[in-house]
Every structure is written in structure tokens, then in C-alpha cells.
Amino acid sequence: MKTVFINCSPKKRFCASAYFLFLQSLFVGGKKVNEKLRTPADHSRILEQLKDAKAVVFCLPLYVDGVPSHVLRFMEEMEVYCLENHMELSVYCVANNGFIEGKQNEPLMQVFEHFCAHAGLVWGGGVGIGGGVMLNVTRILFVVDIALLALNTVLSVVNTGMFFNKEAWISFAENAALLLYFNLGVLFYLAGMGRAIGKGTYFGKKYTRILIPSFVFILFADIFFITASVLEGGIFRGWLKKKELEKA
Ligand SMILES: Cc1cc2nc3c(=O)[nH]c(=O)nc-3n(C[C@H](O)[C@H](O)[C@H](O)COP(=O)(O)O)c2cc1C
Structure with a gap:
């Protein structure tokens, strides 16, 4: 099929x-x-x-x-x-x-x-x-979560010689569970x-x-749009950037 x-x-x-x-x-x-x-x-x-x-x-x-x-x-x-x-x-x-x-x-x-x-x-x-x-942003946050776990593991190896960092794994699992819950x-x-x-x-x-x-959503949405307005839309690779009018 x-x-x-x-x-x-x-x-x-x-x-x-x-x-x-x-x-x-x-x-x-x-x-x-x-x-x-x-x-x-x-x-x-x-x-x-x-x-x-x-x-x-x-x-x-x-x-x-x-x-x-x-x-x-x-x-x-x-x-x-x-x-x-x-x-x-x-x-x-x-x-x-x-x-x-x-x-x-x-x-x-x-x-x-x-x-x-x-x-x-x-x-x-x-x-x-x-x-x-x-929801689309949660996938970036998941990548950030993985990056933090990797960074903490490297720091743990450098500082203590131990590969397994329990706190780092717990923090990773907590964040991942929260992102999963949102979805x-x-x-x-x-x-x-x-x-x-x-x-x-x-x-x-x-x-x-x-x-x-909803009140948490509204709070974050307000922060996002106020920031975007203050920066004249020039964030996130110009998604909201003012477009130049094409010359006729
Ligand atoms: C021209 C335009 C009109 C939109 N109209 C609505 C709307 O009526 N209601 C709404 O909830 N979101 C609206 N949105 C937001 C999009 O639905 C939302 O950003 C969506 O996640 C974009 O999906 P995409 O990233 O797959 O393009 C609009 C966005 C644009 C650019």
C-alpha cells in the first residue's frame, strides 16, 4: 500500500x-x-x-x-x-x-x-x-536536551573520570518526559x-x-510577539521580517 x-x-x-x-x-x-x-x-x-x-x-x-x-x-x-x-x-x-x-x-x-x-x-x-x-519548538528543545546531556557527560569524564553522570541523566529524562507530555x-x-x-x-x-x-500559552505567546515586535520581526531567520516591496 x-x-x-x-x-x-x-x-x-x-x-x-x-x-x-x-x-x-x-x-x-x-x-x-x-x-x-x-x-x-x-x-x-x-x-x-x-x-x-x-x-x-x-x-x-x-x-x-x-x-x-x-x-x-x-x-x-x-x-x-x-x-x-x-x-x-x-x-x-x-x-x-x-x-x-x-x-x-x-x-x-x-x-x-x-x-x-x-x-x-x-x-x-x-x-x-x-x-x-x-509544539514545533518542542523538537528544538529536545535537541537542546540531548546536547546538554552530551555536554554534562563530557564534563563529568573530564572532571571525575566517570562516564555515567546520574544527575545529568535524571535532568535529561525529566525534560524529555515534559516535552513528550506536551505532545x-x-x-x-x-x-x-x-x-x-x-x-x-x-x-x-x-x-x-x-x-x-491556556494562561501559560498566552504568557509565552505574548513574550514571543512582543520580542518580535521590538526587534521589528528580525528574529528566527527573518520569518517575521519586513519584506521589501518589489519594484513595479
Ligand atoms: C497568513 C497566515 C494566516 C494565519 N492564520 C491563522 C489563523 O487563522 N488561526 C491560527 O490559529 N493561526 C493562523 N496562522 C498561524 C499558522 O497556522 C501557524 O503558524 C502554523 O503553525 C504554521 O504552520 P507551518 O509552520 O507548517 O507553516 C496564520 C499564519 C499565517 C502566515
Whole structure:
């Protein structure tokens, strides 16, 4: 069975969709193909991959409570292609948004549901994830956690000659457990949807979020956006940087 995973984020690097795509693919067996949808130049290549696939998983961000426009353009082309080729394909969706409630992805899910009905495809369901940006950051924090463990181990060898540093391992395990906890809702539903993809069954629409209290989320989000504003958006490789207007 072949499953095509489409990362639909327009970002070139470090998008949340890539993180959730990776997690979802862990729970799906068989042949897996990863695709990236950013521009119309990607359309024909992806459509070709869909031809002999059993399922397709769209991993995408929520934009203005809906589907990003470059994804809509692809769906329009895909609808015609699927009807012309009488394709039997199950469509699943992993959507993530910046605000904390995953339920905000409901209108986006409805767009996919209607798309499937129009294109003669099987709607398999989806997972809507709130706090996508913050969850994406947990993977950096995990790498930092590993780096700290390595550093503490080296320091322990240099200072005491002992390779095993108990405190360093306890601290690593505590941090890793916390990061895992933040992701538990996502992992639970992606595991369930992975099983549905494997069996070709309907999963339904499920919504989850980063597992932290809303007031903590708001506090960190406020700090992030105030810092970004003070630095005029010039952080994180210019994601929020002011763009120069193209000369006409
Ligand atoms: C143009 C634009 C519109 C957005 N609209 C919403 C929105 O309506 N609701 C929301 O919660 N997040 C919104 N976001 C935030 C994204 O959904 C969020 O950053 C997401 O994690 C990006 O996923 P990606 O890294 O895979 O591209 C918007 C972001 C952009 C750039």
C-alpha cells in the first residue's frame, strides 16, 4: 500500500507541518512517499505520485481560518485529475494552527470533506492541532536536551573520570518526559489516524492541542510577539521580517 504525505507549508525550512508529517508517518506502514507543495511547479509531480497511491495525507497550516490559497489551487487541479482518471483514493488531513485551540481547524476540515465529495474521493478524516508553532519548538528543545546531556557527560569524564553522570541523566529524562507530555494529545490522535490510514477506514475529525494551560500559552505567546515586535520581526531567520516591496 502506498501513502503519499504532502507537506503543504509554504515555508522552506522548519515548518510545523514537517514535524507533524514526520510524526504521522511513524504510525503508517507500507510504501511512503514524501512530497512538498509550495508552488504550481510542484503540482504535476505530486499528481503523478497520487496515481497509484491508496491514501494521501495533507499536512498543512491553517491560514485565516481556512486552507492556504496555494493549496486550494492544487486541490482545484487535483479534483479534475482525479475525476478524469477515476481514482480511488482516501484523503486524510493533519492541520495545525498558531492559536491554542485545535478546533479552529474545523472549517478547513469541512473544505477537505467537500473537496472529496466533488472529486469522487474517500474522505478519511483528519486531526486539527492547536499551538502548532509551540509544539514545533518542542523538537528544538529536545535537541537542546540531548546536547546538554552530551555536554554534562563530557564534563563529568573530564572532571571525575566517570562516564555515567546520574544527575545529568535524571535532568535529561525529566525534560524529555515534559516535552513528550506536551505532545501526548497529538501522538494519541496521529497513532489512531495512522491505524485508520493502514486499514483504509474513516477516522473522523479529531481536535487536540499542546497540553499546557491556556494562561501559560498566552504568557509565552505574548513574550514571543512582543520580542518580535521590538526587534521589528528580525528574529528566527527573518520569518517575521519586513519584506521589501518589489519594484513595479
Ligand atoms: C497568513 C497566515 C494566516 C494565519 N492564520 C491563522 C489563523 O487563522 N488561526 C491560527 O490559529 N493561526 C493562523 N496562522 C498561524 C499558522 O497556522 C501557524 O503558524 C502554523 O503553525 C504554521 O504552520 P507551518 O509552520 O507548517 O507553516 C496564520 C499564519 C499565517 C502566515
